[in-house]
Amino acid sequence: RKEVEQDPGPFNVPEGATVAFNCTYSNSASQSFFWYRQDCRKEPKLLMSVYSSGNEDGRFTAQLNRASQYISLLIRDSKLSDSATYLCVVNEGSYDKVIFGPGTSLSVIP
């Protein structure tokens, strides 16, 4: 089983739609969780951290379920500019390194 798995995608949605991405991780000792966004041929950029209580940043909502080892990202009122690959990222506690999921591609269509 891969350490971090994501919906395979791609997701093609119309502008204004709500879309949800799922991510699961295998290491129950994982401590920190993030969603990154990567545009084509660019470096990944931090979108938001994911907290146990869930957190919201504008149109973006992230949820964490430690018992199920599951993370989600919800995007409301999709914009054309949201088109990108969304990467689920997990940090394994005392180690420096983070593990990137394979990413889910989103295309928002006019």
Add this chain to the structure above:
Amino acid sequence: GAVVSQHPSWVICKSGTSVKIECRSLDFQATTMFWYRQFPKQSLMLMATSNEGSKATYEQGVEKDKFLINHASLTLSTLTVTSAHPEDSSFYICSARPTGTAPYEQYFGPGTRLTVT
């Protein structure tokens, strides 16, 4: 703040030659830097963790003699791809963790696209 640069941004080289990629933290010191590789339509794969003043820690399956990492100062790490082959063609991205911050805090460079002909 927290800007990381990479140089070159792209490079084309012939098979058998060596290529050096630089990663610099411009406005902060970074005891730890990371090197990733990303093949088309795949996610980032960590190659190695570079610590200033000590040997890099390589991930399983990454040849340390082929991918030489030097982290000689708190603002510079270099990755040298030795005897490059076409299968080494990839997008190489570094990240830097500001000294004294949480383990997961990283800032990414813009990446270097390597093409080996």
